[in-house]
Amino acid sequence: MTDITSVRSTRIAAHRPRLADHSADKRMLVLAAMAVVTGTGGALAAWILLHLIALVINLFWFQRLSAQPAEIIDAASGPLVLVVPVVGSLIVGLMARYGSDKIRGHGIPEAIEAILYGESKLSPRVAILKPLSSAISIGSGGPFGAEGPIIMTGGAIGSLFAQRFRLTAAERKTLLVAGAAAGMTAIFGTPVAAILLAIEVMLFEWKPRSFVPLIVSALVAFAWRPLLVGQGALFPFDGALPGGAIALLLAAGLGCVSGILAISLSSALYRVEDGFHRLPIHWMWWPALGAVVVGLGGLLEPRVLGAGYASIQDLLDGRLLVGAMLLLLTAKGAVWLVALGSGTSGGVLAPLLIIGGALGGVAGHWLPGGSGPWAMIGMAGVMSAAMRAPLTSAVFAAELTDHFAALPMTVAASGAAFAVAVLLLKRSILTEKISRRGRHISQEFSVDPLALGMAGDLMTRDPETLSDGLTITEAVRYFESSARHRSYPVVDAGNRPIGLVSRRDALRWQQHGDDDTTIGDQLSDRSLPIVTPGTPADAVANLMITEETGRICVVAADTGVLVGIISRQDLLRSRAAVLRGEMERSR
Structure with a gap:
């Protein structure tokens, strides 16, 4: 018979976890080193994407082969405004059908799906076609920004790099998100906002294993940015907001209005998308139909074409009159909704900034401080409500403009807009698309109830036992007549x-006939997972999964004597206590 004492001491050592505030180990350092590569790759992808957009703009609108920055508004006149968006959208539709349909849309929902349901694996085809199709879409006049495409492209770079090594799905997720944050940092020069966006929207966890590599990747991209893209704030402007409690209340009020506007945009987007799905033609042609509306909008207001970064700067500088801002708000909103609903390739962030900036700029004509600073507040509010990322939005507005003194105001607007959005709309503009594919995502983070309890708190003390000297015949008879439990x-x-x-063992023994051997003899070659009263409940749950058992014995740490047993039902009781804390009200 096996020496039970030696087996017992080994099992206790194997399943006694290292108790600490965090689960970090040396793998965090390995991923942090790998994040240097994802940060560099994300920065290079941003440089390529920006040059591709400039190349397409010059080619389509100015008929010249150049990658120098150019503005569509300088050439947007006459029949060209109607023709170029349609041609660009036809190319994107063909690329989506015969290349990869994952390039359709704004990219962030696809990245989330890959993280949660695809083991964080993205294909090389997506890494190539997404920036190329987005450059054609934006460069031909599509009313999008580069942030969604670069998030998808940077994420694909991180995923492809991770797939070259022997990593877990969770570790691949870390590098995918690190690449996405690096791309966003390189485009906008907002490393803190990129890190917060990854946490609020993409990571679905808060662990050192993912947080530290994320910081490394974003800062590496930020270090590359002056050499590849440029340095300094992307949209600096002069002007300041008033301080004090009244200003904070005004910012919160504008945030509430921004939240209602963002809800309207999100609802309208998916109504437009539903309309395209009812068309009796293949989805490959939808972007071209949407581009017709884009061209008509460009005839009405050329500022709606392309990413519109110049329009964002004009809003912040306070150069636009109220009528021009109202026209920009309605026209940009309309063409963006139709174009994005058609399934073409492009982002949501820049359009949200323009729409929110126009709303804040209009309000700023009647608020202290002028239209420019309030345009910044409107941007934070609309972005927060649409993407359900209040911290990201508040910091993003400050980093974009280099107005960190306005953080209390952007926080007030973002928080109010977020509160309105979560109360009035079930899902964000990002998660609604995923929900329509039959998947539900909860964006609420909370501590696992199992992480708060110990085995000693949940176990059933002094459980009924069987002696190892009991014969097989006696054990079978016991299960037939007196047993109250399954094992x-x-x-x-x-x-x-x-x-x-268990009863299954007794049934098997019964089929083999009477046997005078003991239970101890039958169990001599089995391993037994055991824990001590000081083992965290979540470690017990993990042990049940890995050992494929529904009950775990709890032994005294010093003597190995059985003191209790934990079943799946015991683990569920810890969750029941949390539910009572959520639902029961008392003084």
Whole structure:
């Protein structure tokens, strides 16, 4: 018979977790080193994307082969405004059908799906076609920004790099998100906002294993940015907001209005998308139909064409009159909704900034401080409500403009807009698309109830046991007549557990006929997972999964004597206590 004492001491050592505030280990350092590559790759992808957009703009609108920055508004006149968006959208539709349909849309929902349901694996085809199709879409006049495409492209770079190594799905997720944050940092020069966006929207966890590599990747991209893209704030402007409680209340009020506007945009987007789905033609042609509306909008207001970064700067500088801002708000909103609903390739962030900036700029004509500073507040509010990322939005507005003194105001607007959005709309503009594919995502983070309890708190004390000297015949008779549970721990003369016997074992023994051997003899070659009262409940749950058992014996740490047993039902009781804390009200 196996030496139970040696087996017992080994099992206790194997399943006694290292208790600490965090689960970090040396793998965090390995991922942080790998994040240097994702940060560099994301920065290079941003440089390529920006040059591709400039190349397409010059080619389509100015008929010249150049990658120098150019503005569509300088050439947007006459029949060209109607023709170019349609041609660009036809190319994107062909690329989506015959290349990869994952390039359709704004990219962030696809990245989330890859993280949660695809083991964080993205294909090389997406890494190539997404920036190329987005450059054609934006460069031909599509009313989008580069942030969604670069998030998808940077994420694809991180995923492809991770797939070259032997990593877990969770570690691949870390590098995918790190690449996405690096791309966003390189485009906008907002490393803190990129890190917060990853946490609020993409990571679905808060662990050092993912947080530290994320910081490394974003800062590496930020270090590359002056050499590849440029340095300094993307949209600096002069002007300041008033301080004090009244200003904070005004910012919160504008945030509430921004939240209602963002809800309207999100609802309208998916109504437009539903309309395209009812068309009796293949989805490959939808972007071209949407581009017709884009061209008509460009005839009405050329500022709606392309990413519109110049329009964002004009809003912040306070150069636009109220009528021009109202026209920009309605026209940009309309063409963006139709174009994005058609399934073409492009982002949501720049359009949200323009729409929110126009709303804030209009309000700023009647608020202290002028239209420019309030345009910044409107941007933070609309972005927060649409993407359900209040911290990201508040910091993003400050980093974009280099107005960090306005953080209390952007926080007030973002928080109010977020509150309105979560109360009035079930899902964000990002998660609604995923929900329509039959998947539900909860964006609420909370501590796992199992992480708060110990095995000693949840176990059933002094459980019924069977002696290892019991014969097989006696054990079968016991299960037939007296057993109240599905399984029982088997203990030796010192009350130390050596195994578990279940009704299934008794049935198998019964089929083999009477046997005078003991249970101890039958269990001599089995391993037994055991824990101590100080083992965290979540470690017990993990042990149940890995050992494929529904009950775990709990032994005294010093003697190995059985003191209790934990079942799946015991683990569920810890969650029941949390539910009571959420639902029961008392003084």
